[in-house]
Amino acid sequence: MTERLGDGGGLRGDGGAAIETGDGESDAGSRPTxxxxxxxxxxxxxxxxxxxxxxxxxxxxxxxxxxxxxxxxxxxxxxxxxxxxxxxxxxxxxxxxxxxxxxxxxxxxxxxxxxxxxxxxxxxxxxxxxxxxxxxxxxxxxxxxxxxxxxxxxxxxxxxxxxxxxxxxxxxxxxxxxxxxxxxxxxxxxxxxxxxxxxxxxxxxxxxxxxxxxxxxxxxxxxxxxxxxxxxxxxxxxxxHLSPSLRALWAKNRSYGTAMARIQRRHGKLVRWYSFVPTAAIGSGGAALAADLVTRRARYVPLLAALFLVASGYAALQVYRDRGTLLAALVPVVFAVQYLAYGVGFAEGLTVDDP
Structure with missing residues (x-):
């Protein structure tokens, strides 16, 4: 049974609560506070x-x-x-x-x-x-x-x-x-x-x-x-407790992307080397689509789609080995949502000033 904290004592003696674990006061003076x-x-x-x-x-x-x-x-x-x-x-x-x-x-x-x-x-x-x-x-x-x-x-x-x-x-x-x-x-x-x-x-x-x-x-x-x-x-x-739904996954990763971009703008340095990758991937996808539309030939989009399928397939295999569930087939969807959300957020953080 979990025991509650007492109302007195503590490390400071000014109202801070000391933990009651039922283990007594052993090693009282030998461990860091x-x-x-x-x-x-x-x-x-x-x-x-x-x-x-x-x-x-x-x-x-x-x-x-x-x-x-x-x-x-x-x-x-x-x-x-x-x-x-x-x-x-x-x-x-x-x-x-x-x-x-x-x-x-x-x-x-x-x-x-x-x-x-x-x-x-x-x-x-x-x-x-x-x-x-x-x-x-x-x-x-x-x-x-x-x-x-x-x-x-x-x-x-x-x-x-x-x-x-x-x-x-x-x-x-x-x-x-x-x-x-x-x-x-x-x-x-x-x-x-x-x-x-x-x-x-x-x-x-x-x-x-x-x-x-x-x-x-x-x-x-x-x-x-x-x-x-x-x-x-x-x-x-x-x-x-991680994201319980695709909506929550989108919101959390969008906020992470925005925050990382603003931090890097503040310092004028690359804080995390991989932080720009999702935004760059979105930009590359848009450029590939535009190029294929102009030339009326499906060249670049299928190439990027193949690269995504290879990466997401590899990740799905790792997840299946970890969890042993056929739900690993959903990894490409999770992959896409996380990267799109982070990439959108990062782009917003680069272009929009802090509120």
Whole structure:
């Protein structure tokens, strides 16, 4: 049975809640302190799952705390947080970057960890992140540790299909948080839904308050430019509710594309090498169609269609090997929707100023 958080104590002694896991106070002084920050907004359908997983950690109960930073929810998110006794901070109208910074400002721990309000972490999550961080204690480049995010076991077959596709090179562009990489390595960025930072890095770097989507990519780009790296451990995975429908997949990837383009415009540099590929593919398709219409010969469009079928067929084969389901036949549709949405969003981000 999951136990709730108490109302007193904590790492700071000023109202922060300490986790009650039932494991006692063992190793009280030998483990680093951790503040886990969960950013949320209207998250009633999923946030209880997140907080339940965080209250069941194997990490010593007096060495970590959970802080929820809310962007001004209008549903019952605050009531759910109260049920779990966690500290609940409200940043009315704030974006994700600003909410993450509020959690950082609140923390006085050795490490700051983040997961999202539509995720659930394994019971050993903090233990694993802290232990992995310790193995890089002598490497000043390493400022954090992260791992992949995977669909929930209870998610729909379509959601799991999306997760498997995004675990392929074509579905993730090779990003370690999505791509199915089976070895530990140093990377330039990890997903903020599964990350632990050395808190000292926040004395010099912060999330950008004005960035709402892609805020982790923007911060991690600046860190990588300064020579810092993250340790990516594929064994430290969290469950994440991915897109449950084609409509949701379109909306999410369009917002990702827009955010990435705006970040790259701001820095004047290519943040992710693959970010322009979907837009370039759309442009190439349009040019090919125009050329074939002018010449009245089907030359370029069939060639591009054949290339797409080869790429999507390869991805479908990988998904079938992963999931063993005939739904892998839908991968070309998922592939097309994700790339079109991201490409449209990226083009919008290049041409339209921030609102």
């Amino acid at each position: 951790v503040t886990v920050v969960v950013v949320t907004y209207n998250s009633v359908p999923t946030v209880a799952e997140t907080l339940a997983s965080l209250t069941g950690q194997t990490y010593p109960s007096d060495r970590y705390e959970v802080v929820v930073v809310d962007g001004g929810s209008t549903d019952g998110t605050a009531d759910v947080a109260a049920d779990y006794g966690v500290e609940f901070l409200v940043e009315e109208g704030a974006g994700i970057g600003a909410c993450r910074n509020r959690g950082i400002d609140r923390a006085e721990s050795d490490y700051v960890a983040f997961t999202d309000s539509d995720c659930a972490v394994p019971a050993t999550w903090l233990d694993s992140l802290v232990d992995r961080m310790a193995t890089y204690a002598d490497d000043e480049r390493v400022v954090g540790v992260g791992g992949p995010n995977r669909p929930f076991p209870t998610d729909s077959a379509f959601t799991k299909l999306v997760g498997s596709f995004q675990g392929t090179a074509f579905g993730s562009g090779g990003s370690p948080q999505s791509h199915d990489i089976d070895r530990e390595r140093l990377v330039r960025s990890v997903a903020a839904c599964n990350v632990l930072y050395d808190a000292e890095i926040f004395e010099r770097f912060r999330y950008d308050d004005s960035v709402n989507v892609g805020e982790d990519a923007e911060l991690h780009f600046r860190l990588s430019e300064a020579g810092y790296r993250f340790a990516f451990d594929p064994t430290i995975a969290v469950s994440h």
